Amino acid sequence: MQEHSSKVRSSDLKPHRSLFERLTALISPEPENRAELLEVLHDAQERNLIDADALAMIEGVFQVSDLSARDIMIPRSQMDVIDISKPIEEWMPEVLSTAHSRFPAIDGDRDKVVGILLAKDLLRYYAEEVFEVRDMLRPVIYIPESKRLNILLRDFRANRNHIAMVVDEYGGVAGLITIEDVLEQIVGDIEDEYDFDEEEDNILVLDSKDIHQRWRVKGLTEIEQFNTVLGTSLSDEDVDTIGGYVASHLGRVPHKGDEFDIGNLRFEVLRADARQVQMLLVEQLPASFSDE
Structure with a gap:
């Protein structure tokens, strides 16, 4: 009897959960990995529990641990x-x-x-x-x-x-x-009093991979500048920036790691947040890989 009584008192120390709370825990378990956690945070942002800036910074913290110098x-x-x-x-x-x-x-x-x-x-x-x-x-x-x-x-x-x-x-x-x-x-980008001419840094030429040229491009680069430097003819009728063009092409806000081809160029999203793409890696494709 004393042993049974002891067990009852021990259980009393645990917080009481209603049947609804226990069912909810079974149906919606806590996130077990980073992808699930980010999904929960995106849902929270859509329900205005956190703002877009806070979500973007949280995503940035995760990206920092994934990126190298x-x-x-x-x-x-x-x-x-x-x-x-x-x-x-x-x-x-x-x-x-x-x-x-x-x-x-x-x-x-x-x-x-x-x-x-x-x-x-x-x-x-x-x-x-x-x-x-x-x-x-x-x-x-x-x-x-x-x-x-x-x-x-x-x-x-x-x-x-x-x-x-x-x-x-x-x-x-x-x-x-x-x-x-x-x-x-x-x-996100930190502007100071000397950042008066950022166009020079919008597109950086990287070392060529084999014989194909590669560029690192900021998402806010104007399409006109992108076309001039890379020799392309992307339309700027509906959007002004290459980040906007990419989002329009995908039909959604790009995510880090997204890869896709447009014409004879391969795009990889290096950095993006909940609102926009921030940095792209663009690589020239061999002629055989180009879109027909």
């Missing part, structure tokens, strides 16, 4: 660098025109990055009689192309670094990545 880095050929083997007067105009806060400093070769120069340190060039650029350089941080962005963001925060050089398997410089690049995967 090679996915979002600025390619080697597109890097703005200063060559300290040349007189400062030769590269100072480029510093002023690009208006970056940090520059990789090379010594005659893009594979020989000897330090990072902070633009603010150049103020001493105008204030001091003796100015040695090499003394102003900060240490370089190197990371492999395969480094996950969530780990890189943690390292950036822990070490208070804002920029890292990305190297390939042979130790050559493949590109660069900044903390802003990583944060933009979560909160």
Whole structure:
């Protein structure tokens, strides 16, 4: 009797659930993986339990753990660098025109990055009689192309670094990545007072794959610019941007990982949120793969 009484008292400690709650738990179990969780969150957004911005940031957090440095880095050929083997007067105009806060400093070769120069340190060039650029350089941080962005963001925060050089398997410089690049995967594009001419960065030419050209294209790139750079003739009658064109082609908001062909181009969605596609990888197809 005492044992039975003890069992009853033990069960009394559990919260009471109605029959309806137990049936609901059986019919709608808690999400067991990321896809199910995102489905629940999308449903919550559609019912206005969370707003689109919150959902987009949650999706961005998930994407950061999936992406690596090679996915979002600025390619080697597109890097703005200063060559300290040349007189400062030769590269100072480029510093002023690009208006970056940090520059990789090379010594005659893009594979020989000897330090990072902070633009603010150049103020001493105008204030001091003796100015040695090499003394102003900060240490370089190197990371492999395969480094996950969530780990890189943690390292950036822990070490208070804002920029890292990305190297390939042979130790050559493949590109660069900044903390802003990583944060933009979560909160979307971050515009500052110097982002007055973003068209130059809308389409980045990547290294060719075999003989076929590849580009990384922002979703907000205007179709007119896309056609000019890639030599295409996509219509801009109904939509203005390539992201809008892609959404119209699919008949829905694109998802990360979507792949599809349009003409002789293959599109892969690199980044998207609940509202729009943000980044695309576009690859030229061989003639035999083109749409008839």
